[in-house]
Amino acid sequence: MVETSVYLHIPFCRRRCGYCDFNTFAGISHMIPAYVKALCTEIEAVAQQQSQRVELATVFLGGGTPSLLSSQQYQQILETLHTHFDFASEIEITSEANPGTVTAESLAALHDMGGTRMSFGMQSPHPQDLAVLNRQHRFEDVVNAVKWSHQAGFKHVNLDLIFAIPAQTLERWRAALEMAVNFGVDHLSLYGLTIEEGTPLYRQYQRGLLDDIDEEVAAQMFVEARSLLAQHGFTQYEISNFARAGGMCRHNWNTWNYQPYFGLGAGAHGFVNGVRTRNAASVAAYIQRMRAPQGEWPAAEEVAAIPFEEQMREWMFVGLRKTEAGVSRHDFTERFGRKIDEVFPEALAWCERNELLEEFGPERESLRLTDRGRLLGNQVFMQFLGE
Ligand code: SF4
Numbered sequence: 001m002v003e004t005s006v007y008l009h010i011p012f013c014r015r016r017c018g019y020c021d022f023n024t025f026a027g028i029s030h031m032i033p034a035y036v037k038a039l040c041t042e043i044e045a046v047a048q049q050q051s052q053r054v055e056l057a058t059v060f061l062g063g064g065t066p067s068l069l070s071s072q073q074y075q076q077i078l079e080t081l082h083t084h085f086d087f088a089s090e091i092e093i094t095s096e097a098n099p100g101t102v103t104a105e106s107l108a109a110l111h112d113m114g115g116t117r118m119s120f121g122m123q124s125p126h127p128q129d130l131a132v133l134n135r136q137h138r139f140e141d142v143v144n145a146v147k148w149s150h151q152a153g154f155k156h157v158n159l160d161l162i163f164a165i166p167a168q169t170l171e172r173w174r175a176a177l178e179m180a181v182n183f184g185v186d187h188l189s190l191y192g193l194t195i196e197e198g199t200p201l202y203r204q205y206q207r208g209l210l211d212d213i214d215e216e217v218a219a220q221m222f223v224e225a226r227s228l229l230a231q232h233g234f235t236q237y238e239i240s241n242f243a244r245a246g247g248m249c250r251h252n253w254n255t256w257n258y259q260p261y262f263g264l265g266a267g268a269h270g271f272v273n274g275v276r277t278r279n280a281a282s283v284a285a286y287i288q289r290m291r292a293p294q295g296e297w298p299a300a301e302e303v304a305a306i307p308f309e310e311q312m313r314e315w316m317f318v319g320l321r322k323t324e325a326g327v328s329r330h331d332f333t334e335r336f337g338r339k340i341d342e343v344f345p346e347a348l349a350w351c352e353r354n355e356l357l358e359e360f361g362p363e364r365e366s367l368r369l370t371d372r373g374r375l376l377g378n379q380v381f382m383q384f385l386g387e
Contacts, residue, residue: 004261004272006058008059009023009268011023012026012065013025014026018133023064033073034287036069039265040077043080054086057092071109092116092250092251094249096119096121097145099121099138099145107148108148116156119158122142122160129176143183159185159189162192164193186245258335312338320377328365329341344383354372358373
């Protein structure tokens with residue numbers, strides 16, 4: 001069954017964190033009202049281009065910092081969506097937020113207008129880690145954000161955590177995980193820090209101001225996280241994502257199932273009807289385009305039909321990220337009319353030789369990463385992407 005989603009990008013932050021290379025901007029919050037208006041214009045324009053009214057299974061407001069929006073602005077966006085799209089009865093509506101930018105009132109308002117899930121960038125409880133990352137919030141902000149979310153009625157709350165931060169010890173990482181699970185949230189996303197070229201953190205690193213990150217320690221942090229989270233009832237359902245029963249993020253799940261999603265807002269990427277779109281990244285350019293929307297994808301700078309062969313590769317790439325469910329040979333054939341084993345004989349043989357994939361399920365018809373494969377996922381994905 002096809003489940004369609006929408007991703008809405010909110011590219012504003014109070015200040016840029018040292019490691020951030022996302023499409024987000026600080027110091028232009030005065031543009032938020034014009035941006036929200038432009039986003040609503042894009043929602044309407046894109047909806048009108050569809051051959052029939054589309055039902056949305058999930059909505060995800062990501063950033064940036066969506067929680068810099070006022071309750072009225074959230075409402076304006078969600079009402080516009082609801083006017084131009086149908087909402088599935090069990091729709092999931094997630095907003096990312098930064099601790100320190102929410103209040104008990106703002107969360108209650110968001111829940112009242114249909115929000116079902118909050119996702120907070122906790123990153124670490126430790127002030128030294130937060131200082132290295134140049135994060136603005138304090139640990140107390142996370143405590144309040146989670147407490148207020150639960151009080152507001154959000155059953156689903158995610159915390160993002162970062163490991164392999166320079167100078168972070170294994171003990172400190174364990175303590176971070178313990179604190180996160182004790183908050184009673186039902187979802188955790190764990191990311192190893194990558195120091196991207198062009199970021200302030202990269203420049204610090206180049207100047208020798210940061211400790212080296214030991215890859216073995218980083219791998220050990222992840223292995224320990226998996227076992228600690230399992231003890232606390234979390235299942236690793238994707239490379240970086242862990243959920244308690246019922247806590248899986250459906251929006252991301254649909255992405256890994258290669259389902260369609262509209263990507264709206266500055267710099268957003270979408271994938272609908274086999275076409276990938278990439279919107280203008282600059283806020284000013286995006287707003288300008290939306291003053292007179294034109295064409296099927298009025299905010300897109302790039303629109304590309306994904307060739308059939310590439311769709312098969314991408315389907316494997318995203319599908320194998322599902323660490324428990326993996327990919328089904330039957331589903332592949334149903335979607336593409338071809339057999340996995342005939343399309344990817346070399347990649348499969350390589351993964352088998354290196355013990356990175358296993359067959360499982362009835363008649364061993366499905367494939368997923370082995371324990372070793374979960375640690376070396378990128379190597380597996382590259383095999384299927386043909387790189
Ligand atoms: S809050 Fe998130 S999006 Fe904003 S600067 Fe920091 S890492 Fe980037």
